[in-house]
Amino acid sequence: MKKSGSIAVSLLLGAGLALSACSGGNGNEGANNGGANGGTNAPAEEGFNEEGLPIVDEKLTLTIVSPKAALAPEYNEMEIFKRLEADTNVHIEWNNIPDTDYAEKKNLLLASGDLPDAFYASQFSDYELITYGEDGTIIPLEDLIDQYAPNLKKLLEERPDIKAAITAPDGHIYGLPTWEENELGTNPFFHVINKQWLDKLGLKFPETLDEYTEALVAFKTKDPNGNGKADEIPLSFMHMQWCMDIAGLFGAFGLPDNLEHRIVRDGKVIFTATQPEYKEALKYFNEKWYKQGLIDPESFNQDAPQYLAKGKTPDPTLGSYVWWEIEEVVGTAQAANYALVPPLTGPTGKQTIGRGNGGGPGRNAFVITKDNENPEVTMRWIDQQYEPYMAAQIHWGPIGIIYEKDANGKLVNLPLEEGVSMGEFRQKVAPNGAGVITAEHFRTIVDMEPRAQQRKKDLEQYYEPFMEKENYPTIFFEPEELDTINQIEPELIKYVNTQRAKFIVDGVDDKAWDSYVKTVEDMGLGKLMELYQTALDRYNAAQK
Amino acid sequence: MNSLLARKTKGDVLFDIINYTLLTIGMLLILYPLYFVLIASFSDPNLIYSGEIWLLPKGLTLDGYERIFADSAIWVGYGNSLLYAVVGTAISVSITLMAAYPLARKDFVGRGAFMWFFMFTMFFGGGLIPTYLLIKDLNMINTIWALVVPGAAGVFNIIIVRTFFQSTIPDEMREAAFIDGCSNTRFFLGMVLPLSKPIIAVMVLYHVVGFWNGFFDAMIYLNEESKFPLQLVLRNILVQNQVNSSMMIDVESYAAKLRVTELIKYGVIIIASLPLLILYPFLQRYFVKGVMIGSIKG
Numbered sequence: 147m148k149k150s151g152s153i154a155v156s157l158l159l160g161a162g163l164a165l166s167a168c169s170g171g172n173g174n175e176g177a178n179n180g181g182a183n184g185g186t187n188a189p190a191e192e193g194f195n196e197e198g199l200p201i202v203d204e205k206l207t208l209t210i211v212s213p214k215a216a217l218a219p220e221y222n223e224m225e226i227f228k229r230l231e232a233d234t235n236v237h238i239e240w241n242n243i244p245d246t247d248y249a250e251k252k253n254l255l256l257a258s259g260d261l262p263d264a265f266y267a268s269q270f271s272d273y274e275l276i277t278y279g280e281d282g283t284i285i286p287l288e289d290l291i292d293q294y295a296p297n298l299k300k301l302l303e304e305r306p307d308i309k310a311a312i313t314a315p316d317g318h319i320y321g322l323p324t325w326e327e328n329e330l331g332t333n334p335f336f337h338v339i340n341k342q343w344l345d346k347l348g349l350k351f352p353e354t355l356d357e358y359t360e361a362l363v364a365f366k367t368k369d370p371n372g373n374g375k376a377d378e379i380p381l382s383f384m385h386m387q388w389c390m391d392i393a394g395l396f397g398a399f400g401l402p403d404n405l406e407h408r409i410v411r412d413g414k415v416i417f418t419a420t421q422p423e424y425k426e427a428l429k430y431f432n433e434k435w436y437k438q439g440l441i442d443p444e445s446f447n448q449d450a451p452q453y454l455a456k457g458k459t460p461d462p463t464l465g466s467y468v469w470w471e472i473e474e475v476v477g478t479a480q481a482a483n484y485a486l487v488p489p490l491t492g493p494t495g496k497q498t499i500g501r502g503n504g505g506g507p508g509r510n511a512f513v514i515t516k517d518n519e520n521p522e523v524t525m526r527w528i529d530q531q532y533e534p535y536m537a538a539q540i541h542w543g544p545i546g547i548i549y550e551k552d553a554n555g556k557l558v559n560l561p562l563e564e565g566v567s568m569g570e571f572r573q574k575v576a577p578n579g580a581g582v583i584t585a586e587h588f589r590t591i592v593d594m595e596p597r598a599q600q601r602k603k604d605l606e607q608y609y610e611p612f613m614e615k616e617n618y619p620t621i622f623f624e625p626e627e628l629d630t631i632n633q634i635e636p637e638l639i640k641y642v643n644t645q646r647a648k649f650i651v652d653g654v655d656d657k658a659w660d661s662y663v664k665t666v667e668d669m670g671l672g673k674l675m676e677l678y679q680t681a682l683d684r685y686n687a688a689q690k
Numbered sequence: 691m692n693s694l695l696a697r698k699t700k701g702d703v704l705f706d707i708i709n710y711t712l713l714t715i716g717m718l719l720i721l722y723p724l725y726f727v728l729i730a731s732f733s734d735p736n737l738i739y740s741g742e743i744w745l746l747p748k749g750l751t752l753d754g755y756e757r758i759f760a761d762s763a764i765w766v767g768y769g770n771s772l773l774y775a776v777v778g779t780a781i782s783v784s785i786t787l788m789a790a791y792p793l794a795r796k797d798f799v800g801r802g803a804f805m806w807f808f809m810f811t812m813f814f815g816g817g818l819i820p821t822y823l824l825i826k827d828l829n830m831i832n833t834i835w836a837l838v839v840p841g842a843a844g845v846f847n848i849i850i851v852r853t854f855f856q857s858t859i860p861d862e863m864r865e866a867a868f869i870d871g872c873s874n875t876r877f878f879l880g881m882v883l884p885l886s887k888p889i890i891a892v893m894v895l896y897h898v899v900g901f902w903n904g905f906f907d908a909m910i911y912l913n914e915e916s917k918f919p920l921q922l923v924l925r926n927i928l929v930q931n932q933v934n935s936s937m938m939i940d941v942e943s944y945a946a947k948l949r950v951t952e953l954i955k956y957g958v959i960i961i962a963s964l965p966l967l968i969l970y971p972f973l974q975r976y977f978v979k980g981v982m983i984g985s986i987k988g
Contacts, residue, residue, distance in 0.1 A: 216926040217950070220915055241913045244926040254910060258819045260826055451952055455739030570950075 194523060196294065200235035201526045208524055211241045211255065212266035213248035215573040224577060226544045230536075236527045256283065263518040264528075267579030270321055270510040272314075273628050279320040284513040285521065286318035294522050295529035298322065301582055308582065310688050312509040315624045322528065325507035326541060327585045328594060330601055332501050332617075333609045335394030336470045342483035343370035343465060354491040355398045355430070358466075362440040365465035373461045380465040381435070382442035384453055386643045389470045392431070394499050398492030399423040399430070402500030402614055407642060408678065409500060410616040413686065415678045417671060419642045420663045428649040430493070436650055446647045470601065486604060489612040499612050506620040511580040528580060537581030538592035547575055549592070557592040568595065618678070621685045627677055634670040642666060731755070731956035739952075754957040757950065764958070766916060767923035772965070774908075774919055775901040778838035782897045783890065785842045786851055791878055793848065794855035812845045818910070825911060836911035837901075837919075847893060854889040855882065891976035895969070902966060924958055927951060 193203030212221065221227050221240040231237055241262060243251045248269060255261065256278065270278070278284045291298050302309040312323045344351060344361060347368055352358035362380035364370070371378060384390035388405060396403035401416075401423035403409070409416050418424050435441050444452070457464050457475035462483070464476065473481040489499040512528050514521055531540050538557055542548050548571075549557040562568060572578070588594055594602065623631065645662050698706075730738050734749030742748060758764055792798045793805055816824070821840070830836040859882055867877050883890070905921035912918060918926075928951050 242915065243913075244915075244922075246926055246929045247909045251910065254819065254822060258822050258826070260822070451735075451948060452739045454948065455736040458736040459740055567949075 194520075196522075196526075197296075199233050201523055202235050205235055205237055206520065206523060207237045207239055208264065208518075208520065208527070209239045209241065209262040210264045210266050211243065211252070211262040212577070212579060213245040213269060214242040214577075215245055217570055217573040218242075218577070219574065221577060225547060225575065226539055226577065229544065230527075230530060234527055234530060236523060238527075261515040261517040263520070264512060264514045264524055266512055266528075267324075267577070268321060268510045268513045270513055272509075272622055273625060275320045275510060275513070276314055276316070276625050278513075279314060279318060280316070282516055284320055284515055285518075286320060287322065287514065287525070288319045290514075290521055290525040291319065294525040295532070297529050297532040297534075301532055301584075305584065307689060308507050311506045311620065311622070314622055320513060321510040322512040322532075322580060323507040323509055323582050324511035324580050325582045325584075327507075327583065328588060328598060328602065329505075329585070330598060330605065331505045332613060333394065333499055333605060334389035334470050334502055335391060335468050335499075336389075336472075336604065336608075337392075337394055337466070337468055337487040338472055338475070338484050339466045339487050340365070340370070340462065340464065340483060341485040342462075346370055351485070352487065352490065355395070355493065358487070358490050359434050359440070362435070362465060363438060366438070366440060370465075371461045371463060377461070377463050378465055379442045379456060379463050380440040381445075381467070382448075382453065382456055382464060383445045383468045384448060384450070385446045385647055387450075390450075390453065390468050392468060394468070395431075395490065396424065396427045397498035397500060397612070398490050398496060399427040400492065400494060400496040400498070402498045403427075404500040404502055404617075406503050406618070406639070408503060408618055409614060410618050410682065411614070413616070413682070415618065415675055415682055417675055419646070420666055420671070425654055425659055426493075428646065429654050431650045432653045437653075441650070446651070471597070486608050488608040497612055498614060499609055501614040501617040503618040504620040505617070507582060509622070531580045532582060534583070534587050534591045537583055538587070539576070540581045541576055541578050541583060542572060542592075542595065543575035548572075556590065559593055559596065568597065618682065619685060621681050623681060627681060630677055631674065634674045638666060638669045638671065638674065641669065727956050727959050731960050735952035735955075754953045754955075757954050758957050758961060761954075763915065763918075763923050764920070764927075764961075767918055767920035768961075770917060771902055771920040774834060774837050775898050775965075777834065778842075778901045779894055779897040781838050782842045782844065782847075783893045786844065786847045786893055787883070787886070787890070789843055790848045790851035791855055791882060794852045794859070796861065808843075808845045808848060822910060831911055832913045832917065834917070837904075837907050841907075847896065851886075851889055851893065854886065859885060888976040891973045895973045898969060899966060920962055924962060928955060928958070 195201055195203070214221065218224070220242050222238070227238065252265070252269065256274075261283070270284075275284070279286065291302070308323055308325070309319075312319055312321065314320055339352070339358075339361065341351070343365055347361075347364050347370055349361050349364060350357070352361050365378050365380040366376070369376065369378070381392075383392050386393075386405060391405065393403045393405060396418070401409075401418055401421050403418045403424065407417055407419040407424075409418055431441070442448075442456075453467075453469075454475055457467065457480070458477050462476070462480055466487075467475055469475045472484045472486070476484055489497050491497040514524055518524055530536055535545075535557065539545060539549070545551065545557065548560060550560055552558050562571065583592060593599075649658075649662075726744070729745075729747040730743060731754060732747040732750055732752070733743050734751055735754075737743055737749045789808075793801060793808075795801070798804075815821070825831060825836050825840065830839065863881065864877060867881060872880070901919075903921060905919065905925055908917075908919050908922045909925075912922075915923075
C-alpha cells in the first residue's frame with residue numbers, strides 16, 4: 147500500500163516537474179507547492195506563547211540545516227542545544243552537513259527547492275542573501291524581529307551600526323548577525339623573531355628595518371643554533387596568506403598594506419600595490435633580503451602544515467616568521483625564546499602598520515525560508531541565542547563545562563582538563579552559529595578566552611599605537627556592484643600578487659614596474675576603486 | 691630451443707639492459723609512494739614536512755594509529771562502507787548479470803530496442819538536481835538505497851558482460867540443454883553463471899572498488915553522520931579550508947584540526963586501503979582474463 151502510494155506520488159511529482167520545467171524556470175515553486183504558503187501570514191500555532199518560556203506548550207519540531215565542524219557531535223547531542231530544547235519546548239531536527247561539503251550541499255538544497263525551515267550559521271554570501279531574498283526563497287525578518295525577538299531588538303536599538311550592517315541595500319533584513327566584537331582582527335600579522343639567537347649573537351632587539359636585516363644576516367651566517375650546519379632559515383612566511391604574510395612590514399615605507407591592497411586614509415580609498423612606497427618596499431625586500439638568501443624560498447608556495455612544521459625541528463632553525471601566535475608555530479617548549487617585533491622604522495623614518503579590512507558583524511547567521519510554517523516560533527527560538535549569556539555559551543560552550551558565573555555575574559573560564567586543546571574542545575561543545583557578543587559584553591558578561599586576552603594585550607602593546615586609523619568596512623554591496631567586483635577583482639588581485647612574488651624574487655626595474663602598473667590599470671583598477679569609493683561614501687553617510 | 695635463446699647478440703643484451711632498467715625505474719616510481727605512505731604513517735609529522743624522511747621512518751610514533759583506533763566515527767564509517775559495498779555490489783552484480791544475459795541471446799525479441807534504450811542512458815542523464823529530486827521523492831534520501839539502487843544497472847558493465855556471454859556461451863549449448871528439458875532460469879543459474887566466474891569476479895571487483903572509494907553520492911544524499919561511509923568521514927577530517935580572515939575567531943580551531951589531520955593522514959590511508967588490498971589477490975587472477983575476454987571480442 148505504502149509503496150504504491152509513493153510510486154504514485156513520484157509519478158505525479160515527476161509530471162509536475164516536467165510541466166514546471168516547460169513553463170520556464172519556476173522549478174522551485176513547482177516542486178514545493180506543499181509549503182509555499184508559509185510566510186508571515188500563517189496562523190500562529192496553537193499554544194504559541196508570545197512571551198516567556200516555553201515558546202510552545204506542545205512540543206513542536208523545526209527542521210534546520212547547519213554546517214558542522216568535523217570534530218563536533220550532531221547538534222542534538224550538544225549540551226547547549228539540549229538545554230535550549232528543554233527551555234523552549236521546540237525540538238530541532240538538525241540536518242548537520244560537514245563544513246567541507248556545506249557550500250555544495252546548500253546550493254543543491256536551494257536549487258532543488260528542498261528547503262528546511264531555516265539555515266543556521268547559513269554562510270549565505272551577500273549576493274545570495276539579496277538574490278534569494280528578492281525571489282522570496284528566504285523571508286525578510288525585520289517585522290518578526292520587531293514582534294518576537296526582544297533580545298535582538300534591544301541589541302539593534304542599542305547598536306544602530308549593527309542594524310545598518312545587516313540591512314540589505316533594499317532595506318530588508320534577510321540574515322541575522324553574529325559577531326564577537328573583540329577587535330582582534332585589526333592586525334593579523336604578528337611578526338616574531340628568535341630572541342635567544344639575538345642574545346647569543348650579541349645583537350640588540352631590532353627597532354629599524356635595517357637592524358632587522360642585520361639580525362637576519364647574522365642568523366644566516368653565524369650558526370646561532372650551534373649545530374655546525376647552515377640550516378637556519380632567517381625568515382619564513384606564506385606569501386599573501388592571511389596572518390602569515392609580510393604585509394605588515396610595508397608600513398615601514400610609509401604606506402601600510404593589507405591583503406586586499408586596499409586601505410583608507412581620510413575617507414579616501416587607496417590601492418597600495420601601484421604606489422611608489424610599495425615599489426620601494428619590494429625593491430628593499432629583493433635587494434636586501436632575497437638576494438642575500440634571507441627569505442626562505444618556499445615562502446611563496448608552502449602550505450600551512452609545511453610552514454608550521456618548520457618551527458618544530460629538533461634543532462631550532464627558524465629565525466623569524468609571521469603568525470598571530472608564537473606558540474602555534476614553534477611549540478610550547480620553544481615559545482619562550484621568541485618575541486614579537488613591533489612595527490619597524492623604515493629607511494625614511496616611517497613606522498606604521500596596516501589595519502585589516504572588514505571586521506564588522508556577520509549578517510548570515512540565520513535565515514528563515516519561505517517553507518517555514520512557524521516563523522514566529524522560529525524567531526523566538528533563535529532570539530534566545532541573542533540573550534547575552536546564551537550568546538556567550540553558543541560561541542564558546544555552556545556554563546558548567548566551559549564557564550562558571552563568578553560573584554559579579556560574569557562568566558569566567560573553568561580550567562580545562564589536562565591535555566585538552568581549547569580549539570578542539572570548543573568545536574565539540576559550541577556550535578558558534580549565532581549570537582552577538584559586543585565589546586560591552588566582554589566587560590560585563592563574559593571573559594575572553596585566555597589566549598584571546600593575550601592576543602588583545604599584544605595588539606595593544608605592540609601594534610595599536612602605530613596602526614592606521616581607518617579601514618575598509620564590511621559593506622553590503624548592491625548586486626550590480628558585486629557583479630562588477632567579481633568581474634574585475636579576482637583576476638586583478640591574482641595578477642598583482644603573482645607580480646609581487648616575482649618582484650621580490652627577481653627585483654624591480656622601472657620598465658617592469660611601469661608595464662605592471664599599466665597592466666593593472668588596464669584590468670579595470672580605476673573602475674574598481676571608484677566603485678569602492680562610492681560604496682564607502684554611501685556607507686559613511688548611512689552611519690551618521 | 692635453449693641454444694637458440696642462449697645466443698644473444700650484442701643488441702639483445704643491450705635491449706635487455708635498457709628494458710630492465712626502464713622497468714625497474716617504472717616499478718620504483720609506483721612502489722616508492724606506497725612505501726613512503728607506510729613509513730610516514732609511523733613517523734613524526736613534523737619530520738615528514740621538513741623532508742627528513744625518505745628511506746626509513748624517523749621519530750617513530752604510534753600516536754596516529756592510536757588516534758584512529760580511538761575515533762569511533764572512523765569505525766562507524768568503516769562498517770557503513772563495508773555494508774554499502776557488500777549490499778551495493780550484490781545488487782549491482784545481480785542486476786548487471788540478469789540484464790546482460792537476455793541481451794546476449796539472439797532469440798530475444800526486441801533486443802535492439804532494449805539495447806538502444808539502455809545505451810540512451812549512457813549519453814543522456816537528468817543532471818544532479820533532477821536526480822536529487824527523484825531520489826527525494828522516492829523517499830530514499832538519507833537511506834542506504836540512495837547509494838546502492840540508482841547506479842545499480844551500469845550500462846557499460848552490462849555491455850561488457852553481454853559481450854562475454856555472447857563469446858563464451860555457445861548457442862548450441864543452450865539448445866542441447868533445452869532438449870534435455872532445461873528451463874531458461876535453470877540454464878542461467880546452473881550453466882551460465884558457473885561458466886562466467888571470471889566476469890563475475892571482475893564485476894565484483896569493479897563495484898566493490900567503486901563503492902569503497904565513492905563519497906559523492908553519500909555526500910549528496912546522506913544527512914546523518916552515523917550513516918556516512920568511510921571515505922566521507924575521512925574527507926571531513928582531512929580536507930581543510932584555507933586559513934582566511936573569516937576564521938579569525940577560530941584560528942585555534944583550525945590549528946587543532948590541522949594537528950589531527952597531520953597525525954592520522956597516512957595511517958588512515960593504510961587502514962582505508964586494507965580491505966581492497968586483501969580482496970585484490972583473490973580476484974586478480976580473473977581480472978586480466980575477464981576484461982580481455984569481455985571487451986575485445988565485441
